[in-house]
Amino acid sequence: xxxxxxxxxxxxxxxxxxxxxxxxxxxxxxxxxxxxxxxxxxxxxxxxxxxxxxxxxxxxxxxxxxxxxxxxxxxxxxxxxxxxxxxxxxxxxxxxxxxxxxxxxxxxxxxxxxxxxxxxxxxxxxxxxxxxxxxxxxxxxxxxxxxxxxxxxxxxxxxxxxxxxxxxxxxxxxxxxxxxxxxxxxxxxxxxxxxxxxxxxxxxxxxxxxxxxxxxxxxxxxxxxxxxxxxxxxxxxxxxxxxxxxxxxxxxxxxxxxxxxxxxxxxxxxxxxxxxxxxxxxxxxxxxxxxxxxxxxxxxxxxxxxxxxxxxxxxxxx
Numbered sequence: 001x002x003x004x005x006x007x008x009x010x011x012x013x014x015x016x017x018x019x020x021x022x023x024x025x026x027x028x029x030x031x032x033x034x035x036x037x038x039x040x041x042x043x044x045x046x047x048x049x050x051x052x053x054x055x056x057x058x059x060x061x062x063x064x065x066x067x068x069x070x071x072x073x074x075x076x077x078x079x080x081x082x083x084x085x086x087x088x089x090x091x092x093x094x095x096x097x098x099x100x101x102x103x104x105x106x107x108x109x110x111x112x113x114x115x116x117x118x119x120x121x122x123x124x125x126x127x128x129x130x131x132x133x134x135x136x137x138x139x140x141x142x143x144x145x146x147x148x149x150x151x152x153x154x155x156x157x158x159x160x161x162x163x164x165x166x167x168x169x170x171x172x173x174x175x176x177x178x179x180x181x182x183x184x185x186x187x188x189x190x191x192x193x194x195x196x197x198x199x200x201x202x203x204x205x206x207x208x209x210x211x212x213x214x215x216x217x218x219x220x221x222x223x224x225x226x227x228x229x230x231x232x233x234x235x236x237x238x239x240x241x242x243x244x245x246x247x248x249x250x251x252x253x254x255x256x257x258x259x260x261x262x263x264x265x266x267x268x269x270x271x272x273x274x275x276x277x278x279x280x281x282x283x284x285x286x287x288x289x290x291x292x293x294x295x296x297x298x299x300x301x302x303x304x305x306x307x308x309x310x311x312x313x314x315x316x317x318x
């Protein structure tokens with residue numbers, strides 16, 4: 001049987017760039033010596049974007065559309081796409097044209113040489129502010145230091161996965177899915193291919209700084225328990241310092257008296273210890289909230305419809 005490849009594309013209101021993306025992706029796939037299909041995962045987009053996806057499916061027999069019942073987030077959309085592919089290799093690619101589809105033939109070449117995961121490694125991030133580049137670099141550094149698994153830096157979801165890598169990912173039941181960490185966690189032979197990341201071709205990024213901050217918290221709490229240990233050590237350190245300072249005040253009062261009440265220093269110490277306690281409670285709360293959400297065992301997503309390539313539409317739910 002011929003080799004098969006499916007490109008999974010999560011989509012959320014990408015009407016401005018979708019046609020240009022599909023045209024460029026189609027040209028790349030036409031030159032690949034492998035049977036190709038494109039699965040667009042509609043993550044609760046507006047009606048205009050969904051109508052455009054349906055039009056692309058009508059025009060191209062290789063296109064399938066998976067509709068989620070609402071916006072579940074990009075990580076879940078990627079997971080839903082991986083659940084619904086049956087190919088020898090799968091490429092995950094965003095529709096904003098920041099990641100070049102032209103790298104797909106190189107991904108296929110490395111996959112055929114024995115790598116289960118072939119990912120794109122960004123050596124330059126064009127079109128992004130200096131603040132975003134600095135915060136991204138800081139996050140990868142912190143995550144690399146805290147994580148028990150070596151997660152490649154400056155690497156997104158743009159990658160090729162073998163059939164067994166996809167099977168490993170879809171077998172994981174967790175709800176908070178930091179996919180970049182999961183790709184590394186499953187193991188298997190992996191290789192990176194360097195490229196320059198382009199600015200968005202059109203439209204506006206959905207990743208606000210608030211969403212990026214929460215995404216960073218998901219990444220750290222999913223792959224490291226170091227913050228919990230750090231909270232313990234921080235509590236021990238502050239308790240030790242408080243005890244030493246108390247002993248110092250006691251000795252000073254016994255030998256030299258206490259002519260000055262010391263109100264400012266007392267307030268500083270109280271506020272410092274209170275702040276440390278709140279930080280530690282916040283760290284514990286982040287882990288507890290994720291444990292609570294995992295314990296509920298809710299479905300990761302629900303489908304509104306599945307429209308296979310060149311076939312009939314089907315309403316279904318997962």
